[in-house]
Structures are given as C-alpha cells and as structure tokens.
Amino acid sequence: xxxxxxxxxxxxxxxxxxxxxxxxxxxxxxxxxxxxxxxxxxxxxxxxxxxxxxxxxxxxxxxxxxxxxxxxxxxxxxxxxxxxxxxxxxxxxxxxxxxxxxxxxxxxxxxxxxxxxxxxxxxxxxxxxxxxxxxxxxxxxxxxxxxxxxxxxxxxxxxxxxxxxxxxxxxxxxxxxxxxxxxxxxxxxxxxxxxxxxxxxxxxxxxxxxxxxxxxxxxxxxxxxxxxxxxxxxxxxxxxxxxxxxxxxxxxxxxxxxxxxxxxxxxxxxxxx
Numbered sequence: 001x002x003x004x005x006x007x008x009x010x011x012x013x014x015x016x017x018x019x020x021x022x023x024x025x026x027x028x029x030x031x032x033x034x035x036x037x038x039x040x041x042x043x044x045x046x047x048x049x050x051x052x053x054x055x056x057x058x059x060x061x062x063x064x065x066x067x068x069x070x071x072x073x074x075x076x077x078x079x080x081x082x083x084x085x086x087x088x089x090x091x092x093x094x095x096x097x098x099x100x101x102x103x104x105x106x107x108x109x110x111x112x113x114x115x116x117x118x119x120x121x122x123x124x125x126x127x128x129x130x131x132x133x134x135x136x137x138x139x140x141x142x143x144x145x146x147x148x149x150x151x152x153x154x155x156x157x158x159x160x161x162x163x164x165x166x167x168x169x170x171x172x173x174x175x176x177x178x179x180x181x182x183x184x185x186x187x188x189x190x191x192x193x194x195x196x197x198x199x200x201x202x203x204x205x206x207x208x209x210x211x212x213x214x215x216x217x218x219x220x221x222x223x224x225x226x227x228x229x230x231x232x233x234x235x236x237x238x239x240x241x242x243x244x245x246x247x248x249x250x251x252x253x254x255x256x257x258x259x260x261x262x263x264x265x266x267x268x269x270x271x272x273x
Contacts, residue, residue, distance in 0.1 A: 017081070017218065020079055042241075055221075056220075061237040103183075103186060108193055116161055120172055149212075150172070166193060167201060170190060185215050191226060234247075
C-alpha cells in the first residue's frame, strides 16, 4: 500500500517534531534466543506546529514504545528524531535538560503522577523552582493563572491530589505540564481513566489550550472518537508498523488499510485490549 509521505501530512506549517526510520527493538532474553522482532519497525512521521497528531493502535502495536522513545525513556536501535530541527537523540547534559522544557507530558492516571504528600501549589511550583524561579507572590500568581487556564479556581492551591476528582486531578496534571510553557505536549491516554462526561470536558480543555497557547500535541489513545474530536492527523500502528498516516478526516472517511477499516468498525480500539 502506498503510504503518504511525512511532508504530505505536515500541512503547510513548519515541523516541530520529525521522526525518521525509527527502529526500537527490545533485547531477547536467554543465551540462545533469536533476535526479536522490532517493537517499532521504521516509523516515520512529521508533526507540524500548532497541529495535533493522534497515534492509535491495539495493545502491542508499538505506540507506547514509540512514545517512550520520543521521550528518551528507552534507547532506539536506529533512526532519528528532530525537535524543532535539532537532533533530539544526540542532546546531552545541560543542553538536553534545557530542551526538555519544550515538552510537556500528561500521563494516563493523574493520581499516579501527582505526589499525595504535596499541595497543588507545591506540585505546580516544582518545575518552576527547578527552572530557577523564586518562591513568592509572583510564583503564586503564576500558579493561580495556570489553574485558571485549566478551569480550576485559585483556592485549589491548598488542596492535595487525594481530595480531587479524576477530572480535577487531570486538570492539575495538565497545568503542571504547561508550567514551563512548552511548545509540544505529549499526552498518553489522558482521558481513558475518566468518566465519559469528564472525558469530553478534558478534550474541550485541550482544544482550547492548543488554540490559546499555540501548542503542538502528540496524543496517544485507543479511542478513535477521541482522535476524531481533537487530532488534525492520524497515525495507525499494528505490530510495530505504521499502516496508516494522514489527515484525520481523510483516514476516517476513506481508510487505505483493511486494519484501519476494521478498527473504525469497532469505533473503540480499546474494546479489543
């Protein structure tokens, strides 16, 4: 099947993230174990500025490995990742730490990512303090602004994560990811642990933040309805391969691969996980 090129899917905007021929392979265990199949097999795509790319696939498709490699949590066997034109995989030391500030990360379960010991103000202050900002009235105003941008009042600053609902906790996690004003947001199943009604609220919040802050987003999900709601382009993975990549509307209306058609017929990929 002829796949669209990354350039064709990058719209007319400049690229913020470019992945080329990325191969991820986990080491086989055992002295006589044969070489394992790649978890990600030559992935290539481009994410344009101010665009959202949805990555979908069943469990074992490689989407989580791809995400972890982009975040530099696991090594890659070959290929390249460029962040705003820089060789992201080659950065080290202070340069890597500074460049990481351009990326905000939101995980699936907010309760696991928010410290139960700290107040919400302390949680949001952590990245700011690590960045060299000083505690005080100015920081408190910034924290209150982050909460407001994410739909929470300033009096939440004194609460702790265990006192929040799932949706409120995820709003705090999003606020923390925005603290250093990243250009790229990476979201790993950010709504799958929430009730359906709350999912819609979080998706609307992300859409608003994307517009107001000019964000690019990489959104990993098993839910095609989520992708259709938020993503500009769609990447479908199966057994480590990218089987479909294109504008979301085009992929949903005219899928090129039988596997994509099968997933669309289910509506929710997660029903099979």
